[in-house]
Amino acid sequence: MMVTAETLQHEIPGMGLKNQGIALVAPKSAQDIDPDIVAHELGHVAGYTGDWDKYHSKDVTNLMFHYITEVPQSPDKQWCEKVSALAK
Numbered sequence: 001m002m003v004t005a006e007t008l009q010h011e012i013p014g015m016g017l018k019n020q021g022i023a024l025v026a027p028k029s030a031q032d033i034d035p036d037i038v039a040h041e042l043g044h045v046a047g048y049t050g051d052w053d054k055y056h057s058k059d060v061t062n063l064m065f066h067y068i069t070e071v072p073q074s075p076d077k078q079w080c081e082k083v084s085a086l087a088k
């Protein structure tokens with residue numbers, strides 16, 4: 001995982017690339033790192049495929065929903081299986 005002070009494409013808070021890693025825009029402190037953003041980007045690293053576009057879910061309660069929201073989100077079965085496979 002890389003943390004950068006630079007602005008990422010489209011001013012997003014993080015970016016995950018399949019089989020490569022995660023880049024996060026540096027928060028003010030390490031305590032401000034949002035674990036949901038890290039988990040979302042980990043889904044991209046694991047190769048999550050969605051029904052909203054190629055990479056995201058259109059379900060607002062899904063951790064892989066495209067936009068940041070205040071709605072509580074959870075990983076789905078695909079996220080769990082693909083992220084678990086990274087550990088093997």
Ligand SMILES: [Zn+2]
Nearest residue numbers: 040044056066
């Ligand atoms: Zn995403």
